[in-house]
Amino acid sequence: MTEPPAVPVMQARGLVKRYGHVTALDGADFDLMPGEVLAVIGDNGAGKTSLIKALTGAVQPDEGEILLGGEPIRFRDPLDARRRGIETVYQDLAVAASLDIASNMFLGREIRRPGPLGTIFRMLDHKRMREESARHMAELKIGLRSLTQPVESLSGGQRQGVAVARAVAWAQHVVVMDEPTAALGVKESGQVLDMIRRVRDRGLPVILISHNMPHVFEIADRIHVQRLGRRVAQLKPGDHEMAEVVAIMTGALRVDASDETVVADQGAARAIGLS
Amino acid sequence: MVALLVACVFFSLNNEQFLSGGNFSLIIQQVMVVGTLAIGQTLIILTAGIDLSNGAIMAFGGIVMAKLAADGVVPPLVAIALGLLVCAGFGAVNGLLVTAIPLPPFIVTLGMLNVVFALTHIFSGDQTVVNLPAPLTALGGTFAIGDTMVTYGSLLTILLFLIFAYLLSQTAWGRHVYALGNSPEVARLTGIRTGRLTVGVYTVAGLVYGIAALLLVSRTGVGDPQAGQTDNLDSITAVVLGGTSLFGGRGLVVGTLLGALIVGVFRNGLQLMGVPSIYQTLITGVLVILAVTVDQLSRRRIS
Numbered sequence: 001m002t003e004p005p006a007v008p009v010m011q012a013r014g015l016v017k018r019y020g021h022v023t024a025l026d027g028a029d030f031d032l033m034p035g036e037v038l039a040v041i042g043d044n045g046a047g048k049t050s051l052i053k054a055l056t057g058a059v060q061p062d063e064g065e066i067l068l069g070g071e072p073i074r075f076r077d078p079l080d081a082r083r084r085g086i087e088t089v090y091q092d093l094a095v096a097a098s099l100d101i102a103s104n105m106f107l108g109r110e111i112r113r114p115g116p117l118g119t120i121f122r123m124l125d126h127k128r129m130r131e132e133s134a135r136h137m138a139e140l141k142i143g144l145r146s147l148t149q150p151v152e153s154l155s156g157g158q159r160q161g162v163a164v165a166r167a168v169a170w171a172q173h174v175v176v177m178d179e180p181t182a183a184l185g186v187k188e189s190g191q192v193l194d195m196i197r198r199v200r201d202r203g204l205p206v207i208l209i210s211h212n213m214p215h216v217f218e219i220a221d222r223i224h225v226q227r228l229g230r231r232v233a234q235l236k237p238g239d240h241e242m243a244e245v246v247a248i249m250t251g252a253l254r255v256d257a258s259d260e261t262v263v264a265d266q267g268a269a270r271a272i273g274l275s
Numbered sequence: 276m277v278a279l280l281v282a283c284v285f286f287s288l289n290n291e292q293f294l295s296g297g298n299f300s301l302i303i304q305q306v307m308v309v310g311t312l313a314i315g316q317t318l319i320i321l322t323a324g325i326d327l328s329n330g331a332i333m334a335f336g337g338i339v340m341a342k343l344a345a346d347g348v349v350p351p352l353v354a355i356a357l358g359l360l361v362c363a364g365f366g367a368v369n370g371l372l373v374t375a376i377p378l379p380p381f382i383v384t385l386g387m388l389n390v391v392f393a394l395t396h397i398f399s400g401d402q403t404v405v406n407l408p409a410p411l412t413a414l415g416g417t418f419a420i421g422d423t424m425v426t427y428g429s430l431l432t433i434l435l436f437l438i439f440a441y442l443l444s445q446t447a448w449g450r451h452v453y454a455l456g457n458s459p460e461v462a463r464l465t466g467i468r469t470g471r472l473t474v475g476v477y478t479v480a481g482l483v484y485g486i487a488a489l490l491l492v493s494r495t496g497v498g499d500p501q502a503g504q505t506d507n508l509d510s511i512t513a514v515v516l517g518g519t520s521l522f523g524g525r526g527l528v529v530g531t532l533l534g535a536l537i538v539g540v541f542r543n544g545l546q547l548m549g550v551p552s553i554y555q556t557l558i559t560g561v562l563v564i565l566a567v568t569v570d571q572l573s574r575r576r577i578s
Binding site for chain 1: 450460525
């Protein structure tokens with residue numbers, strides 16, 4: 001496979017974020033190419049979460065810059081990032097449980113009725129919101145019997161489907177998914193992975209944060225390995241064994257300048273079955 | 276709903292007076308003050324809060340209206356407006372303490388209950404205010420539907436229920452109140468300004484308590500510093516009987532109206548049967564526990 005000569009959708013250069021004595025990000029770089037699913041993996045404390053928070057406006061980096069479509073950009077808060085077309089799906093099924101699907105899809109961005117009913121009486125256009133929700137859900141092939149049932153009556157996978165559909169509906173540039181399958185069973189995880197594929201097929205790049213290596217290998221086009229606050233490798237799943245990637249993540253293997261893996265810690269490498 | 280119908284059938288079998296239009300009009304008059312307080316309480320409970328200070332705020336608002344108008348400090352209509360404003364102001368202070376510090380609503384409103392109760396007695400000098408000018412008692416006036424006399428106050432209460440049912444179900448503001456009660460974090464992440472929304476809800480609730488104050492003054496014809504001392508708990512009773520979850524995010528203002536009516540029907544029916552009032556209180560207590568039990572059990576079966 002040859003790299004497409006495209007401008008990265010999103011980049012970060014030399015991000016630093018310190019919390020007191022702790023350096024969460026220590027000069028981290030990041031590149032997201034158009035139309036790809038990029039998995040971000042790393043051990044606990046590797047700075048995965050801080051990196052994603054910086055990219056989605058939840059924290060402001062102390063140093064370094066973020067570029068969106070080649071242009072430097074600073075997000076004041078998550079809302080700011082959302083306005084710029086970066087939508088995030090959070091791991092703990094971030095939907096309002098007692099509201100119906102359409103209300104959740106349009107939460108914070110409701111459509112009002114045209115005319116005085118909307119402008120004076122602030123009446124919502126339930127019908128239009130339902131129709132548009134139905135369209136978005138259908139595009140992601142999320143089968144639901146009714147859009148008027150509260151989301152708490154849905155299965156975990158369907159609920160995550162609502163969250164994904166909402167993100168896709170509003171994202172112009174990037175969809176970020178933070179452990180979207182962590183709370184789900186095997187079958188439901190499969191449904192969410194299918195959804196991620198459909199999002200990519202629509203041309204929207206996806207950043208997937210996951211601990212689940214089989215999922216990462218199943219769906220990612222590229223893998224960003226985060227370790228000790230920086231990016232230590234960018235890999236293609238096809239070029240490497242799962243154990244190798246885990247070894248890089250834990251520091252048993254190192255990737256040198258020519259993209260060859262080098263054993264950094266003999267004992268650790270042997271322990272996970274690499275010779 | 277079923278409980279209400281069963282109770283009505285039971286009481287009407289016991290006493291032919293119960294079913295008369297006049298008696299129903301009386302029930303509505305008896306529940307309209309607590310019912311109106313319970314509208315504000317519903318809003319706050321929907322955000323997963325609670326308001327223990329609403330009865331006290333209403334009593335203070337009533338005294339402000341009555342005293343300013345009776346003493347002729349300001350014209351009666353201005354006195355009413357000031358009373359409403361004071362109530363909304365106390366609501367806003369509750370909301371600000373809940374969001375800005377932040378403190379648990381239970382603690383904030385418990386403190387406010389004592390503060391406002393004391394202020395009421397200081398401001399009134401422990402005196403009941405009498406000889407109120409006409410505008411303050413206008414809502415106590417009646418008109419006839421058939422041969423049943425209905426007060427304007429009852430009408431206003433029903434209207435308020437309709438307005439808030441509309442706001443909660445048909446506007447973005449209403450959707451956001453539910454979302455906030457479901458999870459403040461989810462609401463914040465979807466771009467809802469949760470702080471502003473919470474202060475808004477408490478302020479609107481305060482304004483509704485002000486209207487309850489006016490209803491109270493017009494019904495009793497006096498400004499009474501002792502008024503409304505158990506109304507905070509009665510309003511919570513109405514909300515809970517109406518099926519609204521104390522954990523927030525679930526419930527309907529129409530349910531609260533039914534809840535208030537259930538309490539009213541029971542008290543009235545038992546009164547007509549000649550049951551002493553202390554037993555009425557006992558039965559109301561059992562009713563609340565029963566209603567919430569049924570609600571919990573039916574919910575468990577669904578999930």
